[in-house]
Amino acid sequence: MADGTDIHLDAARAERLKAAAQVAGLSPEDYALKALDRAMDDDWVEAIAALEEFDRTGHSVAAEDALHGFQDRLKQRLNASRT
Structure with missing residues (x-):
């Protein structure tokens, strides 16, 4: 991301993210962004x-x-x- 922040996920978290995103029918990036939005809106x-x-x-x-x-x-x- 040119104007944002990049984060690094360890292999275990990356696999969990991919699995959760697949179940939700989203790309891992979209799923992560939605999760971050929910967390910050809480x-x-x-x-x-x-x-x-x-x-x-x-x-x-x-x-x-x-x-x-x-x-x-x-x-x-x-x-x-x-x-």
């Missing part, structure tokens, strides 16, 4: 930022507050995966 970025904030300040959030909206997001993802 709430992980937000969760990591919250953990870093906790590590820095010691301030936490109640579980009820942290999970607010979880079921709605889950339903949205399930509906999206069915289309």
Whole structure:
């Protein structure tokens, strides 16, 4: 990739990627890009930022507050995966 980042996969990961892509009916490149997009769209970025904030300040959030909206997001993802 001229303007992006290249990554190297070891042989085991490359085979797993090829197998998963074949099952999904995609090229390994397209499958990897979709997987990266899903991972980056997840709430992980937000969760990591919250953990870093906790590590820095010691301030936490109640579980009820942290999970607010979880079921709605889950339903949205399930509906999206069915289309």
